Amino acid sequence: GQNIDQPTEMTATEGAIVQINCTYQTSGFNGLFWYQQHAGEAPTFLSYNVLDGLEEKGRFSSFLSRSKGYSYLLLKELQMKDSASYLCAVVDSNYQLIWGAGTKLIIKP
């Protein structure tokens, strides 16, 4: 079967760094997305990785290791507005997105 695993909830302090992990087992792999979803709102696109390595975009970075079935999202200089759920999604062999349940990130002052 297909499976995406993320921690259910994480807590971090404003100004700090946090790493949200995602492991996956899917039928085929055609890329991995990270989305941000604030409570009561729609998911919004953060990043896409298809090759191994680190992609940096401002305060957010995303890493992929295809051989390990592993990705992480790194958030630096945390701000209160970063409190949200972070969704990991893998593009499978049929080019459908398989979604993890999301990680709720709580930022404390």
Place this chain on the structure above:
Amino acid sequence: IAGITQAPTSQILAAGRRMTLRCTQDMRHNAMYWYRQDLGLGLRLIHYSNTAGTTGKGEVPDGYSVSRANTDDFPLTLASAVPSQTSVYFCASSDNSGSVHTQYFGPGTRLTVL
């Protein structure tokens, strides 16, 4: 209109009633999707359409139907609603002509079936 719109924003529905959730996009994306999102579960694909005139079943299609008469609209119909269909429903679209099929989401419809 900018992006994707959904209607209604929320709805309370009696079990057994028929309901259509509307979704319209103005980005001329070829592909559109319907998901449901339930607490503790990831987004689950209900139905999708890769291009106008075609539709396909996702992970949880039972009790739902869709149509794609044109590029912009992708309505989702619940023929006879049941309480287990209480959920938040998101419509999304993507441009599948390139190599990266980023999906863009509408604001969602919160549906309660009593």
